[in-house]
Amino acid sequence: MLPFSQFDPHGRLQHLITLEGLSSEQIRELLERAQHYLRAPGELPARSRALEGVTVGNIFTEPSTRTRSSFELAARRLGAEVINLEIQLSSRVKGETVLDTIYTLQAMAVDVFVIRDAEPGVGQFVAEHVQEHVSVLSAGEAHLSHPTQGLLDALTILQFKGGFRDLVVAVVGDVRHSRVARSAYQVFTALEVGELRIVAPEALMPDAGEMPEARRCSSLEAGIEHADVVMMLRIQKERMAAAAIPDAHDYFARWGLTRARLKLARPEAIVMHPGPMNREVEIASDVADGPHSVIRQQVTNGVAVRMAVLERIIANRNLRRSGR
Ligand code: CP
DSSP states (O other): OOOOOSBOTTSOBSOBSOSTTOOHHHHHHHHHHHHHTOOOTTSOOOOOSTTTTOEEEEEESSOOSHHHHHHHHHHHHTTOEEEEEOGGGSGGGGTOOHHHHHHHHHTTTOOEEEEEESSTTHHHHHHHHSOTTOEEEEEEETTTBOHHHHHHHHHHHHHHHSOSTTOEEEEESOOTTOHHHHHHHHHHHHTTOSEEEEEOOGGGSOOTTSSTTSEEESSHHHHHTTOSEEEEOOOOGGGSOGGGSOOHHHHHHHHOBOHHHHTTSOTTOEEEOOSOOOBTTTBOHHHHTSTTBOHHHHHHHHHHHHHHHHHHHHHHHHHHHTTO
16 A cells, blocks of 8 residues: 555545645645735625535534634635534544544545544544545644644734745744644745744643754743744643643743733734633733734634645646546
8 A cells, every 4th residue: 555645646635634745836826816815804705616516525524613613614615515524423432433433424425534533643534534536634633733734824924024035933832732733833944934943841841853844942932032023822721730830820921922021023914813812811902902913814814824725735636537
């Protein structure tokens, strides 16, 4: 059996499990297409028939507000049918295996599975077992990968900063347990961000050797000094032993992004957060809602990026079918 690849024999995306291995051209093409799907506030959302006849299945075994809603809206706005499997109401609770659930939905002509799971490897495992015309898109894999989040973060920076090469980008907080940080690292290194910093207390730093191109900063103040982009992360309590979870009050005192601390960054710095936020833990409310915050634009961009990814995946399938 060949080793797993998310690319088809022509090097085109069939699945999207990770951003690792995507060229900067492939990333830029997705970002450009996502821009095409953005509309000004108050305008009707962009629509197309690119996914007419396609069925998308959302299978989330971890909670989600942004990713699940935006994948559903993206698929519907492209003309797809969508089903959202309620795992707690599904036959998984009666002991059905992941693959039996997938095979069942595949037999109902689901073409694209959007999968979020707390277990590493589930997305790839499913991708290895679906039929050739079916695609699997990760909507968040354990602490490892959240590829469409990485793309929407890159799109947000592109909108506000116009490029990547001259920027100082600081990713701050629980980097160790964060799939958002890992996908951000992959997309920012592919796009050759000027300086990438990971800023975290020692216990929340990734292992030595991980993210080798990032500069490690063990103080918030040093980490955000002169930064153009400050990306705050939530403490991933669900991936930590209870005893290791920092006290929220102490954490905010040392690591919370306040207005006073933000003054250390560049005057025109943007503040990002993938959500969900824990206000007054990693970020002060007046920063989250303040003039530097682009957090809601990240959410808007999430729909556009997911439209671009779904459209690309189905276009690639059509190319394979036509022998091109
Ligand atoms: N950023 C993100 O993945 O948010 P949700 O958990 O709400 O999908």
